[in-house]
Amino acid sequence: MSVTGATAVRFRLRVGTVPYAVVLGVLSAAVLVSVVIATGIGPVRVPADEVTRVLVHHLIGGADTASTADLIVWRLRLPRVLLGALVGAGLALAGAVVQSVVRNPVADPYLLGLSSGASVGAVLVITTGVSMLGALTLPVAAFAGAAGAIAVVLLLARHRGRLLPLRLILVGVAVGHLLGGFTSFLLTRAETSSAQQQIIFWLLGALSGAHWGLLGVPAVVVTASCLLLVIRARRLNVLVLGDEAAAALGVDASRLRRELLLVTTLLVGTVVAVSGGIGFVGLIVAHLARMLVGADHRRMLPVTAALGALFLVWADVAARMLISPTELPIGILTAFLGVPFFLLVMHARGLAAEGAP
């Protein structure tokens, strides 16, 4: 069994045997309740009954009203909370898949240069002022950057027609650093404070630009990817056993890896395009899911998506409220939570490796 699996099983035994349906049910309910509560929290105080009234009004098909509560709760806050849930779920899923694809428990989508690529695409647009596709220019550029980066990584990581996990990580880290350096270079040449602020957005991420029009594409992509990954979950389980074991069980590991990385690119490109570079969600959430329900991807992936949504919804509430009325870039909060967890996982991994036969 892979190191990831060994660590997860250890934790799972500790957590006990709560039925899977209960875990998933509780988490799904928690996401729904969190979305409602988070919509009630913000720098402008809107009484709970007013929040409920606005939400109920719209959920039974009411149109936008002229009230300030409607503007704040329905048009500004709820899209932001929902975007947080989608981005959280998307990044967490992408993280879970990348960890399995490269068989490394401390991998995340950013390790393969995806976010650095997206940032370069976006920052190039900001610094050059190019606006070919209007409001879509930035998201499209971010996605193109992520896709370009992963294409280069896949090309360079090929060895005699095979995609080797360690090579993928090394090439991903190298390309990520190169692109990160390029972003920093563009930052030093930014002429205005606004360009610099936008670049901070692409480096640290934020959900503050959310509006209803922004939700459609991420909603479709995250939902479709989640379904696709759950369908592929059994083969993912085989992939973590190693290439030889996979081949023995009739799975072409290199091909499956390529396919999964394409899905990951779509996920990461889409969410980075709307939320900037939010780090560490992809790293930590998959581990939490493995602790709760084990390393079987059929059980773990839906839980990962729900936990990712929960994590980012609350991280964003903290980003909005901790130093209100100023907002913290959400990437700072996810890093504050993520870095200690990163260290914990490394520690646990070390123990598991030592304890392994």
Add this chain to the structure above:
Amino acid sequence: MIRRVGTLAVCLALAGCGAAGEAPSADAVTAVTVKDCAGQDMTFTSVPQRVVVLDGYAAQSMVRLGLGDRVVGVGFTKPFSVEKGPIQAELQRLPVLAADSVPPTEIVAAQRPDLVLTAFADFGGAPGSPKEADLATMDAQGLAACTPTATSPTEAAKPLTDLSPTYDFLRRIGQVFRIGNRAEQLISELRAREQAVVAKAVAGPRPRVLILPDNPVAGQPVPTSGPATIANALVTAAGGTNVFADTAGMHSQVSPEMVAERDPQVILVITDYSFAKAKGQALVDQVRANPLLAGTTAVRTGRVLSASQYVAAFPSPLNVDALEQIAGDLRVDGP
């Protein structure tokens, strides 16, 4: 720290024109079209009634145009601290939404503004502050002061050698509020003062000036202001030459070796940036005592000047006060 040469004259002129000039009217129906920073047309079909001003720089412009009563909220009010003239009281009366930062989108939206103003180009506040998409959501239009930007990653932005961003912003506010004449009058007052400074500067030698937004640290690049900045415009118009007018970026990083090679005759410290290691005079004293700069002609001859970022970094009518002060300081014992 800032000399208020001429402030009184402008305020008196404004008071006079305010009494006799146009009053912005709610029922004006003629549509007005102005350009945004990207050169796109923006049409205003009515005179804005509820204005949120995201920063103290833009608030200075609004109050000097006699539009303080339209302001329903203002953010980042730190620039008010340098205003010592008669409009200080009016600035203090503006409802504050967030004193230390640009207010977040929700707080701006709660004011139900029909116009949001900022002196930061392209609404570039910190994450969470309103951007153009947010303004559309809250049914407000936005107007920002514009400074030159690069057209490609390899080409630097056009250098800024005069205060045209400030005048351009005032002019567009005047058009939007249908008080074009009042705006033009304020602009000509300010421009006359700028030109008086430039006329005197042309005659004399042009000292080499290093602009420092912070005290440099050994082993790290020296921070300075690039050519497309208000600071560069002030130094140039005051009769100096920015020794790093060939760099790119608002906050550029240059090598300490280059500082030694270009040997500035004057150092202009732009104080009060949030990222600086000290504030006000304390920062100037640090720069004077900095061993990295001890070899420069500027430090050896004691020519370290200062101006606050609140007058010298973003488009505001107070840029002209900064210009007069810097020009005066440059001439004292000049080369």
